[in-house]
Amino acid sequence: METGSSEKVNLSHHKIHTEIVIDAPADLVWSVLTDTANYKDWAVFLVGIKGEIKDGSTITVDFQLDSAKEKLTTLDHTISVVEGTEFFWAEKGPGGIRDNHHFCVEPLEGGKTRFVQSDEIMGGITFLMGGRLAKMYVEGYQAFNRGLKVEAERRAQSA
Template sequence: MEAARSEKVSLAHHKIYTEILIDASPDVVWSVLTDTGSYGDWAAFLVDIKGEIRDGTQITTVFQVDPAKEKLTTIDHRITVVDGETFFWAEKGPGGIRDNHHFRVEPAAEGKTRFIQSDEIMGGITWLMGGRLAKMYEDGYQAFNRGLKAEAERRARAK
């Protein structure tokens, strides 16, 4: 199961929601999600996180917004973490855009996991580029989710 949608709340406010069902336990999915050193092996769009996924720490995220181009976008974030369940940041980034980006791991039936990646972008130049950014983020988050699914299911089978 996979779902994705974006919603234009206003001219300068867009919401993005993606989810995927993963045939692995929440513990396995969380371990892959927080194993930032392995992102280079499986992650798309969000291709690297430098730093530890721990409450209150600062991380540096590396995005490849357009897979057809080599250009990478690097942004520093202070994160909030509920261990084993979620991590997120809510800060202003390039162009003055406020980004409320969430990663959530939820138990699902039969030992599976629902992984949800959502975001809200608002303010700054969102009024100008919000629709285009929301679509790029939705596509990128889906690619990331598929990579996470493949890696978590691979690790679950290897156990």
């Protein structure tokens, strides 16, 4: 199961929500999600994270907003982490846009996992580009989620 949607709250506030069910246990999905050194092998859209996924640490995130181009957008974020469950950041980025990006790993029955990637973009130039960014983020997050699913399920079969 895979879902993705965006909601326009108002002219300068959009919510993005994506989720996917992965046929692997939550601890394994978490280990793939936090194994940032190997993003280069499977990740799409959010193609790299440098730094440790640890509460209060600063990470550098590389986004490839347009898969047809090699250009990366690189941003630094201070993250909050609930070990084994979630990590997120909430900071202002380019154009004064506030970004509340959230990753959540939820165990399901039968050794499966629901992975949720959500975001809120608001303020700054969101009133100009919010709809376009929200659409791009939904598509990019879904591609990332599918890559995470494939990699986690591959590792589960290898274990």
